[in-house]
Amino acid sequence: MALETLDTFPKLLVHHALVRGDRPAIREKDLGIWQTWTWHEFAEEVRALAYGLAEQGLKRGDHMALVGANRPRLYAGIAAAQCLGAIPVPLYQDAVAAEMAFPIRNAEVAHALAEDQEQVDKLLEILPGCPTLKHIYYDDPRGLRNYNQAQLMSYERLRDIGRERHRRDPGFVREEVAKGSEHDTAALFFTSGTTGVPKGVVLTYRNLIERSKVVADWEGITDRDVVLAFMPPAWIGQNIFSYAQPLVAGYCICCPESAETVANDMREIGPTYYFAPPAVFEALLTQVSVRMDDASAPKRALYRYFMDLARRVGERIMEGKPVSLGQRLRYWLGNLLVYGPLRNVLGMSRVRIAYTGGEAIGPDLFVFYRSIGVNLKQLYGSTETSVFVCIQPNDKVKPDTVGPAVAGVELKFTPERELLIRSPGLFKEYYKNVEATLQAKDRDGWFHTGDAGYIDADGHLKIIDRAKDVGKLADGTLFAPKYLENKLKFFPYIKEAVCFGHRREKVCAFVNIEMQAMGNWAEKRNIPYSGYTDLAARDEVYELVRECVERVNADLAQEAEIANSQIHRFLILHKELDADDEELTRTRKVRRGFIAEKYAPLVGALYDGSDTVHVEAQVRYEDGRTGTYSADLKIRDAKTFPPAAAKQAA
Amino acid sequence: MILSVENVSLAFGGVKALREVSFDVKEHEIRAIIGPNGAGKSSMLNVLNGVYHPQQGTIRFQQKTFKDMDPHEAAALGIARTFQNIALFKGMTVLDNIMTGRNLKMHCGFLHQALWAGPARREELKHRRTVEEIIDFLEIQHIRRTPVGRLPYGLQKRVELARALAAEPKVLLLDEPMAGMNLEEKQDMCRFVLDVNDQFGTTIVLIEHDMGVVMDISDRVVVLDYGKKIADGTPDEVRNDQKVIDAYLGVTH
Numbered sequence: 001m002a003l004e005t006l007d008t009f010p011k012l013l014v015h016h017a018l019v020r021g022d023r024p025a026i027r028e029k030d031l032g033i034w035q036t037w038t039w040h041e042f043a044e045e046v047r048a049l050a051y052g053l054a055e056q057g058l059k060r061g062d063h064m065a066l067v068g069a070n071r072p073r074l075y076a077g078i079a080a081a082q083c084l085g086a087i088p089v090p091l092y093q094d095a096v097a098a099e100m101a102f103p104i105r106n107a108e109v110a111h112a113l114a115e116d117q118e119q120v121d122k123l124l125e126i127l128p129g130c131p132t133l134k135h136i137y138y139d140d141p142r143g144l145r146n147y148n149q150a151q152l153m154s155y156e157r158l159r160d161i162g163r164e165r166h167r168r169d170p171g172f173v174r175e176e177v178a179k180g181s182e183h184d185t186a187a188l189f190f191t192s193g194t195t196g197v198p199k200g201v202v203l204t205y206r207n208l209i210e211r212s213k214v215v216a217d218w219e220g221i222t223d224r225d226v227v228l229a230f231m232p233p234a235w236i237g238q239n240i241f242s243y244a245q246p247l248v249a250g251y252c253i254c255c256p257e258s259a260e261t262v263a264n265d266m267r268e269i270g271p272t273y274y275f276a277p278p279a280v281f282e283a284l285l286t287q288v289s290v291r292m293d294d295a296s297a298p299k300r301a302l303y304r305y306f307m308d309l310a311r312r313v314g315e316r317i318m319e320g321k322p323v324s325l326g327q328r329l330r331y332w333l334g335n336l337l338v339y340g341p342l343r344n345v346l347g348m349s350r351v352r353i354a355y356t357g358g359e360a361i362g363p364d365l366f367v368f369y370r371s372i373g374v375n376l377k378q379l380y381g382s383t384e385t386s387v388f389v390c391i392q393p394n395d396k397v398k399p400d401t402v403g404p405a406v407a408g409v410e411l412k413f414t415p416e417r418e419l420l421i422r423s424p425g426l427f428k429e430y431y432k433n434v435e436a437t438l439q440a441k442d443r444d445g446w447f448h449t450g451d452a453g454y455i456d457a458d459g460h461l462k463i464i465d466r467a468k469d470v471g472k473l474a475d476g477t478l479f480a481p482k483y484l485e486n487k488l489k490f491f492p493y494i495k496e497a498v499c500f501g502h503r504r505e506k507v508c509a510f511v512n513i514e515m516q517a518m519g520n521w522a523e524k525r526n527i528p529y530s531g532y533t534d535l536a537a538r539d540e541v542y543e544l545v546r547e548c549v550e551r552v553n554a555d556l557a558q559e560a561e562i563a564n565s566q567i568h569r570f571l572i573l574h575k576e577l578d579a580d581d582e583e584l585t586r587t588r589k590v591r592r593g594f595i596a597e598k599y600a601p602l603v604g605a606l607y608d609g610s611d612t613v614h615v616e617a618q619v620r621y622e623d624g625r626t627g628t629y630s631a632d633l634k635i636r637d638a639k640t641f642p643p644a645a646a647k648q649a650a
Numbered sequence: 651m652i653l654s655v656e657n658v659s660l661a662f663g664g665v666k667a668l669r670e671v672s673f674d675v676k677e678h679e680i681r682a683i684i685g686p687n688g689a690g691k692s693s694m695l696n697v698l699n700g701v702y703h704p705q706q707g708t709i710r711f712q713q714k715t716f717k718d719m720d721p722h723e724a725a726a727l728g729i730a731r732t733f734q735n736i737a738l739f740k741g742m743t744v745l746d747n748i749m750t751g752r753n754l755k756m757h758c759g760f761l762h763q764a765l766w767a768g769p770a771r772r773e774e775l776k777h778r779r780t781v782e783e784i785i786d787f788l789e790i791q792h793i794r795r796t797p798v799g800r801l802p803y804g805l806q807k808r809v810e811l812a813r814a815l816a817a818e819p820k821v822l823l824l825d826e827p828m829a830g831m832n833l834e835e836k837q838d839m840c841r842f843v844l845d846v847n848d849q850f851g852t853t854i855v856l857i858e859h860d861m862g863v864v865m866d867i868s869d870r871v872v873v874l875d876y877g878k879k880i881a882d883g884t885p886d887e888v889r890n891d892q893k894v895i896d897a898y899l900g901v902t903h
Contacts (some may be wrong), residue, residue, distance in 0.1 A: 031782035032794065142787075145848060260792035 007182035008205045010046075010083040012247040014177065017043035020223060020250055026072045029257035029265055037072055039250070042079075045072075045159070049080035050173045052162025053111065056135055056153075060085030060179070063107040063188060067091045067100070067123070068115025070229035070255040073139045073155055075243055077113040082186065084176050086111075089188045089200070090234035092586050094579075097122040101129050103190045106200060106432060108132045113155070117143040124149060182206040188431055189236050189383050200431030201236075201383045211386040211425035212245040214407050218391075219353055221273060223250035226350075228271045230262045231280075235587065236383040237358055241275050244386075266347030274354040278361040279588055281376070284346055285368060286492045290520050306334035307371075314339075314371030319395050339372040348374050355379040355391070358587060360463065360482060362490035363399040370397065378402045380461060384440065384447055386425030390461045401460035411461065412446070418467040419453050420446040469592065471502030477564040479507065481592060484565055487555065491548040492517040496577050496584075498595050500603055501565065508606035509570040510599070511545055512577055518544075533629065536572045542636050545572060549638040557641035566640040569606050571633050573599075574615055602633065611635055651710070652677040652853050653698070653821055658707030660693055660877075667693040668704065669877045675821070680847055680854045682864040684888075685874035686897055691857040692734065694874065695823050698855070699724040699731050712820075725754055730819035732810045734826045734857075740799035744790060744809050745781065747798055751816025752777040784815050787849070788842060804835035811842065815850070822846070824856040828863055836860075840867050861898070865889060873897065 006012050016025065021040035028035050037045070058064060064081040066088055068074045078088040089107050091100055093115065100122055103109070110132050114120045120138050124147075127133060138144060139155045166173075186205040190198040215221070229242035242253045251273070256265040263284075292303050313327045323331075343349050354369070357379040369376040375394065380402035381387040389411075392403030405411050409423040422445050429437040441447050452470045453463040464470060465480040473479050481499040484507065488497040495514035501507035513536055521544070522529055529535035553566040577583040583595055596603055605613035616630040654674035660667045668690045675681045683691050696702040698709065700719030709716045711727060719729075730751070738747050755777065762770040785791055788808050793801060798809055807827060814822055827843065828836045844867055846852050858864040864871060865885040873881040873888055875897040881888050888894055 031779060031786055032791070033782075142849065143845060257791045258789065264792070 007209065008082065008177070008180040008184065009079060009186060009209075009244070009247050010177040010180060012209075013039075013043050013046060013079055016247070016250050023223060023250070024252040025246070026075060026253050026255065027269070028072050028255040029261070029268075032257075034254070034268070042072070042076065045076045046079040046083060047173055048159045048162040048166060049076055050083035050162065050176070051165040051169075052158040052160075053080055053086070054084055054172065054176075055161050055165045056111065056158065058084055058086050058111050060176070062086045062111070063089050063109045065089045065091055065100075065104055065107075065109045065112040066233070067112065067119045068093050068139065068233075069259065070233050070238070070242060070253075071115060071139060072255060074113065074115065074233060075253075077137075078187070078243060081111075082180070083173055085180055085184065087185050087188055089190070090239065091190070092232050092234045093119060094232070095122075095586065096580065097125040101126040102198060103188075103200065104130045104133055107188055111135045111137070113137045113139070116140040120144060120147070120152070124151075127151070180205070182209070185428065187239070189234070189239070191383050199433055199436055202428040202431050203383075203386055204428055207386045207425045207427065208240065208244040209248055210408075211388045211406075211423075212240060212248040215388045215391065216245060216249040218407065221245070221249045221251065221353075223252075225249065225251040225273045225352075226269060226271045227251065227253045227273050227275075228256065228262075228266050228269055228347075229253050230256050230259075230266075231276065232586070236387055237275065237277065240387045241273070263347065267344070268347075270347065270350040272350050272352045274348070274351050275379075276354075276356060277358040277587065278356050278365065279359070281356055281361065281369060282365055282489070285365060286514060286517055288342070288346075289492050290517055293520065303338060306338040309334055310339065310371035311367065314373065315367065315397075318370060318373060318375065319397070335373065342372055343374060346374075351375065353377065357381065357387075357402075359589060360486050362486050364490050366399045380463065381425075382449065384427045385421055385423055386427070388425060389421055389423060392460075396458070398456075398458070398460055401456060401458075401462045403461065404459045405461070411455065413454065414448075416467060417452040417454065417464075417470070419449045419451045419461070419463070421449060422446050473501055473507070473564055474503060474505040475564060478562055479565055480562065483562070484509070484552070484556075484567065485590070487552045488548065488567075491551075493521065493544060494548060496590060498577075498590050498592055499567065500596060500606070504607065506568040507565050508603075509549070509567050510595070510602070511549075511570055511572045513541060513545065513572060515576075532576060533574050533631075536574060537631065537634065539634075542572065542634060545570065546636055546638050553638060553640050557643050563643040567638055568640060569635055569637050571602065571606065571613070571635045573602075574629060574631060574633060575617065605635060651675065652712060653855075654710045655694075655697070656708050656710070658694075658697060658704045658709070660690075660697060660702055660704045666877050668697070668874075670707070671874070671877070671879050672707075673872045673879065673882055675853060675855055676869075678847070678851050678853055679869040680843070680856065680867055682868035682871045683855065683857045683874060684859075684861060684864055684871060687859075688876075689874040689897075690877040691874055692825060693877075695731065695825055695855070695857055699729050699823055725817065728818075728820035729823065730814040730817040730821075731823035732807075732814050732825060732827060734829060736803075736806050736810055738798045738806060738810055738813070741797055743795050743797055744801070744812075745785070745794050747809055748781045748784060748812045748816050749777065751813035752781065754817060780818070781812075781816055784812050787815075787845070788812050804831050804838070807831070807835075807839065808842065811839075811846075815846065815852075818850075819852060821853045821855060824854065826857055826859055828858060828860060836863055843867060 006015050016039040022038050024036045025039040025042040026037045064086050066074055066077050081088045091103055112123055114123055114136055123136050136151045137153050137155055137158050141154055182205045184205055185202050186208050187203055188200045190200050227241055231238035233239055246253050254269045256262045309330055313323050313331055316323050317331055351374055354374055354376040377392040377397055380390040388406050389409050390402045390405050412420050426447050450467050451463050452465055452467040453461060456462055465482045469481055471479045479501045484499045485497040488494050493514055494511055496512035498510040499507055515532055522535060527540055549567050549570055556566050557563050579586050584590055602613055612632040612634055614632050618626050651674045656672045657670045658668055659670055683694055685691050697704050700721045703718040756773060758770040758773050790808060798806060828839050847854050868885055871885055871888045873894050880893045881891045
């Protein structure tokens with residue numbers, strides 16, 4: 001097949017099976033051993049599955065839901081649907097049943113591939129409300145032996161049916177693949193929906209393939225690269241790196257054994273190309289900090305000394321900037337003693353390019369990874385833009401920007417500072433939602449991102465916050481809540497923060513403590529606690545959090561534009577913010593408006609000067625029972641600094 | 651009937667631990683033995699796998715009648731068990747502990763094993779695969795290489811179950827598998843017990859202190875009190891049996 005006609009994923013798959021049939025396409029750790037599927041094997045699997053689905057009635061234009069973790073069979077399912085011209089709809093595997101009902105109804109899904117009993121149970125639960133759903137295929141049969149619903153069929157059975165049909169009717173799938181064109185819909189991704197109902201983003205083959213190719217060429221991604229797929233495949237940020245781009249560049253993706261073994265699997269595989277949201281990098285650093293706190297004194301001293309050095313020269317060395325010979329030698333020694341082993345523990349020894357995105361990353365966190373020699377770069381994009389909009393170039397990374405626009409992308413701003421984008425990767429439409437499409441994409445093809453920012457002197461894009469979240473304090477100065485929250489979250493003891501201040505005279509905050517780090521801290525000081533709620537209410541913990549808040553305030557005092565955003569009062573929430581309670585999105589972004597409404601009395605108390613506030617809350621336990629929790633939460637004041645006095649105080 | 655005991659009596663000196671107890675276990679069922687402290691539950695289990703030798707009575711296992719069992723013989727016949735106080739090798743990894751469950755199925759000579767010669771190696775690979783399937787089944791991949799001593803209690807219990815399963819038993823004896831667990835751990839354990847029974851068809855005899863859990867997962871229940879069988883039947887029958895209620899709640903004399 002000529003290269004210029006490789007305009008759909010199934011065509012690309014056939015191409016790879018021909019030109020690099022024996023190279024690994026996808027690996028999965030199963031029964032303790034990394035099992036490899038070559039491109040040839042993967043293509044055969046997909047073909048059998050496509051025949052099976054065709055036999056079951058999946059047609060061009062139909063939608064097929066896929067629910068599960070990163071598994072070769074899930075990706076085979078995506079490709080098989082596309083072979084027939086059907087549209088895969090990957091769904092978040094940790095979503096509760098009710099959240100799955102909307103996409104399935106909205107896209108009139110008739111076929112679904114579920115990973116295991118857990119997912120099958122959820123689909124069966126919503127079945128009465130989803131009359132279109134007729135076929136549920138499952139990968140792992142465990143626990144499903146006594147299920148006799150007519151809709152159920154095992155993956156193996158589906159594949160066998162497919163092989164049978166292939167014998168009778170060879171050539172059918174090949175013809176179907178050939179019918180596909182770049183303007184067809186490749187996939188439907190439902191956005192997690194920070195507000196309102198989720199929207200199905202329609203992306204064409206051209207969107208995904210063009211963007212993947214431009215970036216692969218620019219970064220020099222080849223078929224020798226390796227990616228570990230460990231985020232939900234329903235998230236475009238995972239899918240583009242574990243489905244679209246591997247099919248464009250021909251590299252191999254690896255599926256971890258289970259969610260608990262990711263760190264270990266990553267060490268074993270040694271990926272060369274890595275993408276993770278900031279929360280993952282944060283969790284990794286927290287683990288390192290906690291373990292260093294427990295290390296012996298000489299090790300701690302060594303770590304402190306070399307990390308100090310790395311902060312000063314590490315990035316400059318990586319970017320090839322001038323550094324004195326003495327410092328180069330010391331960094332070399334540090335690499336031998338600290339940075340190398342640290343990268344190895346993190347599983348990042350072979351990483352050439354690491355991206356982070358989806359959320360702003362704390363500058364200190366970002367610099368940490370770069371300083372130990374991991375080429376971590378920020379990336380800006382969203383589902384609607386097929387991810388790639390801006391990427392930091394290798395030799396010019398500024399921690400507070402997301403880099404210049406990738407080739408083919410045009411950027412401009414509205415007077416309200418909202419960022420607009422035009423790009424070949426721009427989505428076709430929101431599925432069955434003309435109104436939302438018109439709102440997001442204007443007549444000239446500009447996508448309204450909802451993000452506020454500006455282009456700096458070097459041509460790099462800087463994002464401050466969501467346009468609708470950027471507010472003003474009562475005195476008219478800028479209030480960017482996410483910016484403050486990120487500063488708080490950089491402390492290992494703080495997991496989540498929610499700042500309030502729009503149209504108010506001062507800023508106040510809710511804080512969630514990080515259980516692992518704080519628990520460790522408390523144990524060392526012999527502070528007893530029974531669980532999160534108990535620990536969060538302790539005076540010692542409040543004192544520690546107050547210190548963190550005051551350090552943020554000292555920092556803010558030095559930045560003239562936001563010096564007024566210093567945090568005056570805070571409280572530590574009695575529960576962890578949770579996506580199951582709708583306080584976070586599935587990608588762990590705080591839903592500030594929802595939280596402000598849900599905890600309105602608490603917000604009120606922050607501003608009316610009281611020292612405590614009474615809460616009574618419904619708590620939902622993991623086993624589904626509910627209980628009531630009632631207590632008085634403490635509220636503490638934090639010291640603020642006048643902009644001029646900042647230097648002495650810090 | 652895969653297993654039955656008839657008129658078994660066991661005494662330690664003057665202490666009568668079991669008095670003429672008879673019951674049977676059907677193939678593929680989950681059979682519970684319950685009773686208050688000191689009722690003779692653990693003694694019964696120890697008789698079944700040959701740790702104790704009863705003075706009276708017989709044990710029938712798969713059409714063969716035994717006066718008493720010998721632990722090694724019981725294991726070879728396909729009876730595996732777990733212990734109330736976890737009996738694992740604390741310093742060894744989870745994987746190695748489970749591999750010891752394959753012990754009886756390894757046939758290579760000492761010399762082959764010491765030299766890691768061809769047959770020993772092939773044998774080890776075969777057994778490792780079975781063990782990996784069990785690790786996958788019980789969802790303990792993440793602790794494969796962790797020394798057992800460093801694991802929390804609930805996970806250690808799961809490792810012990812894994813080791814017993816590694817012997818591919820026909821009958822699995824569980825001595826208080828949920829003792830000392832919190833609610834969530836208990837639910838996990840129940841699920842695993844049911845899954846083992848369903849997936850591998852293993853017959854399960856379990857002792858439990860906690861009535862609630864047992865009633866939910868057992869097909870039939872034997873109730874012991876002071877070494878005597880006081881009831882035998884489905885959970886519902888047992889629950890409403892006056893003698894059982896008396897034994898558990900006590901009666902005024």
